[in-house]
Amino acid sequence: MINNNILFPVKVPYSTAPDIVKLKDDFTLTPISDRIRANKLKEIDEFSSDLFNEIQSDNLLDCLNVINAKYNLPDSTTILDLAMNVEEDIAILKSGKVIAICFCSPSGFIPAQIVGKSFHEIHQPVPDSDLLLKMSDKLTSMMSDSSRGSYRRYVWTITSNPSMSQHPSLKNKIIPESIDDLYFRSESQTTIPIGDNVHMLFAVKVEMNPLSSIWEDCEKRNLLINSIDSMSDAMLDYKNLKLIKSILNNSK
């Protein structure tokens, strides 16, 4: 059955250009549901300290206090505490450098390893990202600037791993053979200035849907195939989409 409520940010050609859009409405963190809390606890049980890390400082405590007050959340003194109160995966950046992160549903990277790294360093493994890397300083100062407000971008991929977490250790555990073995994964990523023009919050919501629920929709199916066909070899490797590209093209 076609599901029209799926977040489907697929564009042709595929691009890593900084396609951020200014949010018109105020952003708010979502108080955590039982389902997401159970999922976050399960991931932390499995991957423990890979998923969260922080550089402790008064700056971080000040940021957590501002965030708790702004979104009416219970007190928290660590990024893990805060993450367990909200549905989103979250990170805090200072002058473009990650000072705290708790991502229970990361795309293919280990969250704890990016603490202390700059926006530019984090994005170095991304192929075809010259423009993104060149604009790193401009983007991070823009996204921390309170007078500018929040920005949003969307990310998508296709994977054979049905869990929201795409932790690298799960890569290629299931070798897909058909559309029925695949999932459409999308992320809604929001940046929110914390108020001092230096710190920003990065909040990510992940959605997973069986690819079969999209495949029946001809327009979406064509967009997906055309977007994947437009990716460079390096991008297909990076996103682990080479085999998936052939499955999609053979299932047209």
Ligand code: HEM
């Ligand atoms: C202007 C906002 C941003 C843009 C345009 C951007 C762009 C991208 C792109 C194109 C990719 C690779 C493919 C994809 O998943 O789309 C990526 C991956 C990634 N981004 Fe961003 N990003 C932004 C903000 C951030 C922020 C604030 C963080 C901070 C935590 C971040 C952390 C990452 C990480 C960890 C990866 C995976 C890198 C790896 O494979 O090792 N991004 N980003």
